[in-house]
Amino acid sequence: MLQILLNGIIAGAIYALVAAGFALVYSTARFVHFAHGAIVAGGAYALFFFFERLAIGFWPAAVLAIAVAALLGWVCNELVYKPLRHRGATPLILLLAGFALLVLIESLLLLIFGADVKVIRVLPVERGMDFFGAIITPLQVVIVVVAALLLVGLHAFMSFTRLGRSLRAVASNKVVAQIRGISVEATYAKAFLLASAIAGVAGILVGMEYNLEPTMGTSLVIKGFTGAIVGGVDSVPGAILGALLLGVAENVAAWYLPSGYKDAVAFVLLFLFLLFKPNGIMGSNKGARK
Amino acid sequence: MIEAYLAHLLVLVCIYIVLAVSLQLSIGFTGLFNLGHIGFYAVGAYASALLALSGQPFWLCFLAAGVFAGLTGWLLSLPTGKLKGDYLALATLGFSFLVYAVALNWNDLTRGALGLPGIPKPELFGFAFSDTYSFLALAAVVAIASYLIVQRIASSPFGRVLGSVRDDELAARTLGKNAARTKSIALASSAFLAGLAGSLYAYYITFIDPFSFTLLELVPVLAIVVIGGLASLEGTILAAFLVVLLPEPLRFIGFPSSVIGPARQIIFALLLLAVLLYRPKGIGGKVELD
Numbered sequence: 001m002l003q004i005l006l007n008g009i010i011a012g013a014i015y016a017l018v019a020a021g022f023a024l025v026y027s028t029a030r031f032v033h034f035a036h037g038a039i040v041a042g043g044a045y046a047l048f049f050f051f052e053r054l055a056i057g058f059w060p061a062a063v064l065a066i067a068v069a070a071l072l073g074w075v076c077n078e079l080v081y082k083p084l085r086h087r088g089a090t091p092l093i094l095l096l097a098g099f100a101l102l103v104l105i106e107s108l109l110l111l112i113f114g115a116d117v118k119v120i121r122v123l124p125v126e127r128g129m130d131f132f133g134a135i136i137t138p139l140q141v142v143i144v145v146v147a148a149l150l151l152v153g154l155h156a157f158m159s160f161t162r163l164g165r166s167l168r169a170v171a172s173n174k175v176v177a178q179i180r181g182i183s184v185e186a187t188y189a190k191a192f193l194l195a196s197a198i199a200g201v202a203g204i205l206v207g208m209e210y211n212l213e214p215t216m217g218t219s220l221v222i223k224g225f226t227g228a229i230v231g232g233v234d235s236v237p238g239a240i241l242g243a244l245l246l247g248v249a250e251n252v253a254a255w256y257l258p259s260g261y262k263d264a265v266a267f268v269l270l271f272l273f274l275l276f277k278p279n280g281i282m283g284s285n286k287g288a289r290k
Numbered sequence: 291m292i293e294a295y296l297a298h299l300l301v302l303v304c305i306y307i308v309l310a311v312s313l314q315l316s317i318g319f320t321g322l323f324n325l326g327h328i329g330f331y332a333v334g335a336y337a338s339a340l341l342a343l344s345g346q347p348f349w350l351c352f353l354a355a356g357v358f359a360g361l362t363g364w365l366l367s368l369p370t371g372k373l374k375g376d377y378l379a380l381a382t383l384g385f386s387f388l389v390y391a392v393a394l395n396w397n398d399l400t401r402g403a404l405g406l407p408g409i410p411k412p413e414l415f416g417f418a419f420s421d422t423y424s425f426l427a428l429a430a431v432v433a434i435a436s437y438l439i440v441q442r443i444a445s446s447p448f449g450r451v452l453g454s455v456r457d458d459e460l461a462a463r464t465l466g467k468n469a470a471r472t473k474s475i476a477l478a479s480s481a482f483l484a485g486l487a488g489s490l491y492a493y494y495i496t497f498i499d500p501f502s503f504t505l506l507e508l509v510p511v512l513a514i515v516v517i518g519g520l521a522s523l524e525g526t527i528l529a530a531f532l533v534v535l536l537p538e539p540l541r542f543i544g545f546p547s548s549v550i551g552p553a554r555q556i557i558f559a560l561l562l563l564a565v566l567l568y569r570p571k572g573i574g575g576k577v578e579l580d
Contacts, residue, residue, distance in 0.1 A: 032376050083567055092323055095376050096516070097566050103509050104559035107552040115548065218505060222387070225380065260402075264391035267384035274381050275369050 012247025013147035017202035018224030021195035023239035034098030037221025038105035043069035043203025066200035073196025238282030304429035312483030318521035321456030326382030329389035332503035334485025359485025405499025519575025
């Protein structure tokens with residue numbers, strides 16, 4: 001049972017990074033940034049390209065992967081979302097555009113890297129350590145620690161820095177923020193950069209722990225937004241909590257059900273929360289639509 | 291040879307017309323942003339294929355496909371009736387993933403990833419639609435019938451109720467219209483037609499597996515609806531020809547199939563983005579998405 005819980009937390013830690021970025025965009029710009037999963041995939045493939053193909057060493061490759069992801073998210077916003085917002089497009093059109101972007105980026109990855117599964121070997125495969133009777137590998141410890149540090153850092157950033165405060169200001173009231181001299185578009189652009197950089201880190205962790213497939217973005221964005229909705233989509237800490245819950249729920253379900261249903265768990269949770277608690281566990285009532 | 295190839299493309303156009311006009315019924319005419327259409331298509335295809343393999347006649351399998359899918363649509367509409375906009379989009383998207391997971395994992399019924407081979411060619415009044423040309427005639431009849439049915443619904447008094455629910459649900463309810471029931475009927479009818487399309491597909495290809503019903507399959511259908519323009523049936527027909535035929539030249543340039551697949555998706559995604567950005571009403575759209 002501890003092993004299931006532990007596996008759940010490891011998966012949940014990665015989902016939490018995806019969900020945090022997703023919730024960051026959702027809470028500031030108020031729409032479902034569907035392409036967020038593709039940005040995680042973009043980060044993972046960038047790591048593969050720089051680390052495995054060009055062999056420039058792990059740290060430079062990781063920094064470049066984060067930069068690629070951040071750039072990708074920024075480009076999505078500048079070229080697609082921003083012009084759509086200028087035209088007064090509704091959140092639904094932005095969702096549709098995000099869906100198109102997701103398909104576009106995934107197909108490009110498929111075209112460039114091929115359909116075969118890619119593996120990134122950073123740490124040598126080691127035997128897991130014994131942790132109160134459960135097995136955990138050093139890599140998994142790294143994943144949980146990195147995710148936790150990053151999420152705490154994000155929270156501090158949102159609470160104490162000027163940019164963090166302006167992000168929250170735009171999230172809570174766009175018009176008032178604008179009156180107080182905050183440029184809403186510039187804030188959106190920064191939210192995209194930040195969220196996508198976090199997505200890049202998520203991509204690196206996913207790439208090291210699991211295998212890479214071009215379609216991984218779809219499943220990750222689903223995990224991310226399920227986590228976000230379960231926890232409360234306009235609350236970044238809520239999204240993290242929701243993502244951890246999802247990770248645990250999936251691994252518990254995989255214990256009892258055929259493993260193929262593991263991916264369906266996210267949807268059952270998503271469905272239940274949309275129906276019965278659309279604001280999530282920690283979300284405020286303000287942002288939710290009935 | 292070239293005639294058979296053209297006939298094959300036209301069969302695909304017909305199947306996509308059935309899918310797209312039925313999606314228009316929910317998205318365009320009723321304003322229900324339904325991303326679960328591929329789920330209904332899958333339910334229809336599986337219902338039809340399983341009955342056909344158990345020796346049932348074509349007309350029964352074909353109708354059962356519609357009825358099963360329609361019932362599924364009606365059931366889905368009950369819990370999701372209150373959801374709006376992007377929440378409905380996510381919930382219905384979740385539904386199509388659930389259908390996919392069930393098709394992949396319910397091995398006793400669907401044979402999972404192995405799929406269902408050997409679906410017999412349809413027979414009606416002793417006439418077998420065994421070659422592409424006769425199948426094209428059948429598919430064309432179904433496509434034209436779906437078009438006429440949706441057109442008839444849209445221009446009927448009930449169609450005006452659908453439009454009023456789309457444009458101003460509160461006003462419709464104030465005038466004594468039962469908005470929840472209206473939406474249920476719209477979704478169920480839309481799903482019924484998608485089920486028929488699924489049956490056509492199963493009979494045409496004679497083999498189905500879960501991978502024919504992934505989220506990627508939704509991309510061309512959505513592209514047709516958005517390019518055609520919401521609530522525009524003529525636009526939808528034109529767009530169906532455009533979307534099916536446009537990527538075909540790729541074959542003649544001599545690209546390998548590993549390139550054609552992603553390249554098709556890239557074309558669809560770019561088309562979708564271009565329409566959203568530059569011509570949000572599509573070819574003949576009467577309403578904008580919101």
